[in-house]
Amino acid sequence: MPTQWKKSEQEFERACKSIPGGVNSPARAFGGVGGHPILMASGEGPMLTDIEGNQYIDYIGSWGPLILGHRHPAVVADIEKALHEGTTFGAPTLRETEVAELVVSAVPSVEKVRMTNSGTEASLSAVRVARGFTSRNKIIKFAGCYHGHVDSLLVQAGSAATTLGIPSSPGVPESTTSDTIVVRYNDLDDVKRAFKEHPRAIAAVLLEPVVGNMGLVRPKPGFLEGLREITQADGALLVFDEVMTGFRLSFGGAQQLFGVTPDLSILGKVIGGGLPVGAFGGRAEIMDCVAPVGAVYQAGTLSGNPLAMASGLATLRQLEQSPPYTTLEELSSALAEGLDQAATDAGIVHTVARCGSMLTLFFNPDAVHDYDVACRSNTELYGKFFWKMLERGVYLPCSQFEALFVSAAHTKEHIDQTVEATKEVLAQLA
């Protein structure tokens, strides 16, 4: 390790003695780029500072939640206020209703919403509700989509499962995944085939409407609309996992951007503004299946806890009152164009994919529209690119199979600096 990361190396080795792989989530382990993770100490706006004082322009934003950047003053102030009132009561609070009302007003599919502590919890609860509501068991998921570490969905999952080459995890019994049908993203024929094989047996089609977990992959025109038609015709539920895209691609998420309304939505990341939150919501008749109104059991000691609700509420209010989406679009499109041009100038085979403030520079000759194409990317080159960018103070995803996130705290100067660094690095790697 270069000398500026000596302390990180030592501290990471120390962590490995008491934490599996030294990390509390495998996506942070640098498995896709080699070497040790850098331990971070603080964040401010779009910048991260590591434990040795090195600074980075941060394009991770904690893997998506920090759309306003680190320590946005309005978010910090509301968390501090909540902290002084009490961290948890195990009883309903006003903030929970306020967050729920905001989500209902913003997200087209959501008439009622239940809070959880993570996207994983929200996904597993949404699947249970879909099964309870339809009295069917089978679930369609798409190769390369990631919905958290839910047993029944941990099949050909994207994110670190792809980075680390774990197509299906030991510890997940076949009996748990036998009702999971995996089909190809952006391939309506594959979906139709599954419905033909299992008529009126499929509870839900679950997907990331824009995928962030095999790198950024956009839905082809007509794909989401096609899924809406197929599910409606069969009586299956359409479930959008908007943990990454919710409140990021627009205030109403990908469903608002693409004009396709699912039956259920899964939320996380931005909705917690950097504290642990997930949520699932949908039409009232479906959500009323959930206990205590209905019989589908779902619960959580700390669900909707005051600190997380304060952080989420402050973030959502900020997004509603000063929408950053036009600025995010401008910054992100300038970044995508800059990366594209830098790779073209260096003569490096690549393709850039972007939707709003999420994007990926794939070292891949083909437009990436599904998992198989994504997996043909040059991950070795990506690893070299990642480290050289880090040396220049740009913190990118530590895997080819993760998206990069631009925040409202980034400025044109940060984007220009990043593009300059990319030009230098790719010229060296050509």
Ligand SMILES: Cc1ncc(COP(=O)(O)O)c(C=O)c1O
């Ligand atoms: C689309 C998607 N769904 C679900 C999850 C799971 O969320 P969490 O990590 O909060 O459990 C993630 C991220 O991890 C995600 O990106």
Ligand SMILES: N[C@H](C=O)CCC(=O)O
């Ligand atoms: N891609 C993952 C989720 O979005 C990254 C976060 C994690 O699993 O730690």
